[in-house]
Amino acid sequence: MPTISHMTRTTTTGGLRAARDTIPVALSIAPFALVVGATGTQLGVPPLADMAAAATVFAGAAHFAPLTMFAAGAGVLAALGAAVLINARLLLYSTALEPRFRGQPRWFRWLGPALLIDQTYLMVLARDDLDDPARFRRYWLVGGGLLLSSWVALVGLGGVLGPFLPAGSPLDAAGVVVLAGMLGPRLTAVRPLLVALTALLVATAAAPLPGGVGLIAGIAAGIAAGALLDRVPS
Amino acid sequence: MNALAIVATLVAAGAVSWLLRVIPITLLPAARLPAPARRLLDHAAPAAIAAMVGAGIAGGNALPELAARLPVLLGALVAGVIAWRRRGLVLPVVAGLAVAGALTAL
Numbered sequence: 635m636p637t638i639s640h641m642t643r644t645t646t647t648g649g650l651r652a653a654r655d656t657i658p659v660a661l662s663i664a665p666f667a668l669v670v671g672a673t674g675t676q677l678g679v680p681p682l683a684d685m686a687a688a689a690t691v692f693a694g695a696a697h698f699a700p701l702t703m704f705a706a707g708a709g710v711l712a713a714l715g716a717a718v719l720i721n722a723r724l725l726l727y728s729t730a731l732e733p734r735f736r737g738q739p740r741w742f743r744w745l746g747p748a749l750l751i752d753q754t755y756l757m758v759l760a761r762d763d764l765d766d767p768a769r770f771r772r773y774w775l776v777g778g779g780l781l782l783s784s785w786v787a788l789v790g791l792g793g794v795l796g797p798f799l800p801a802g803s804p805l806d807a808a809g810v811v812v813l814a815g816m817l818g819p820r821l822t823a824v825r826p827l828l829v830a831l832t833a834l835l836v837a838t839a840a841a842p843l844p845g846g847v848g849l850i851a852g853i854a855a856g857i858a859a860g861a862l863l864d865r866v867p868s
Numbered sequence: 869m870n871a872l873a874i875v876a877t878l879v880a881a882g883a884v885s886w887l888l889r890v891i892p893i894t895l896l897p898a899a900r901l902p903a904p905a906r907r908l909l910d911h912a913a914p915a916a917i918a919a920m921v922g923a924g925i926a927g928g929n930a931l932p933e934l935a936a937r938l939p940v941l942l943g944a945l946v947a948g949v950i951a952w953r954r955r956g957l958v959l960p961v962v963a964g965l966a967v968a969g970a971l972t973a974l
Contacts (some may be wrong), residue, residue: 662957678871687875690882699920700877704869705945706928709876715879716916721888723913726906729892797950807940807972810924811964817917818951818960829911830918837919838934841926849923856915857908864907 651761652777659753665811666694667785673790673809675699688789690781693751695816696720697789702809703849712850719853727755734774736756747773749778770821790866803813825863832859921948943968 667688674684679701691697699720700713727750735743757777764770821827837852926934927943934941947964951957 665957665961674874676934677869677874680871680872682879683871683875687878687882691885692882693964695917695920696881696885697878699916700874700881701935702920702924704874704877706923710869713877714881714884716920717878718884718888719912720920722909724888725886726909728889729906732893735893738926744890747893748886750889750950759954765931772950785932799919807968808961809967810921810944811947812890812961813917813921813924813956814948814964815951815957817914817921818948818953820914820917820947821952826911826914827895828924830914833915833918834922837922838926839931841923841928842913842930848926849919852922853912855938856918857911860911860915861888861908 644741647770649776651763652757652773652775653780655757655760656777656780656784660759660781661822663694663785663809664751664780664788666698666816667788668792668795669808669812670694670698670701670861671789671794672796673705673792674789675793675796677701677704679793681790684793685786685790688786691717692785693721693724694785695813696842698809698813699849708849712847716853719850723752724750727752731755731758734764734767734770738771738804746774746778749774749782751778751781753781754778795838825860828863829856829860927950939968939971 670688671684672682674687675681679687688697696717699716700708703713703716728747731750735746738746754774757773758764758770761773764773777819783807817830821830833852833856835852836855837848840848842848843851914960921944925937927937927940929937943964946967947960950963951960
């Protein structure tokens, strides 16, 4: 049976490790959060409302996509569809992490997954000392909680600073650059590279289509290319 | 589109995202997803992000008018290549923005 001092030490080190792991990750998402906040303000969304949305969505690309699509004149369904497609990968992440949640309290099994994003998934994968359910829970709540609060605060900061940016600030370039930075590390093999290339080319060519149809066409083309490639023996 | 509709859409996206996060853990535990569905999901993220990059580069312009978007295109290319070579988002974003900004100023 673990002693109280052992349990305290486990809790403390789990929390400290999570905090230490989270700081560089929080710094890396800062530019994107600022761009998301500033873009929301440009569309007339008050910073506090955008912060509430940031806490609810808690996924940069899925938050940013509807904003850019609304800016391009898209409808609600197209914008929502893009966000859902972008976040479909969360099904994979939560499937992979299900064993970690299996022995956890019910409240954690329902609320804990709200902190699941690319970064928390990768942070957990990178650690081999989270077999103890309590330690995993502590690590997840501290790391994910810090990341969520950083994200929400930075989106709010971007929203407040947005109106003070000089006219002609390349916000659209900033958004594209951030997305390209997120895409780069995913292209580690030929298959995702071809999927991305197909989606990019189709979305670029179809950009003048109204209502965000070009974006949806690009996503669909990329997924279709992936499905075709899956039929080819590697 | 008014601000209320935008926020409502984002909150709806958040609700669906929470379902995507919680279903394999609480409602339909792991490994029951058919393999073909998993593979399709695997393609969804790079396809979605790449399509957003493409749409952002075009900025609503038709292909013959893309010359004006060269700074955005090259900024995105620089950011993508640096991020591919080394993990992290800060350096790729700063370098990409520097290239896009410099080319816009020229």
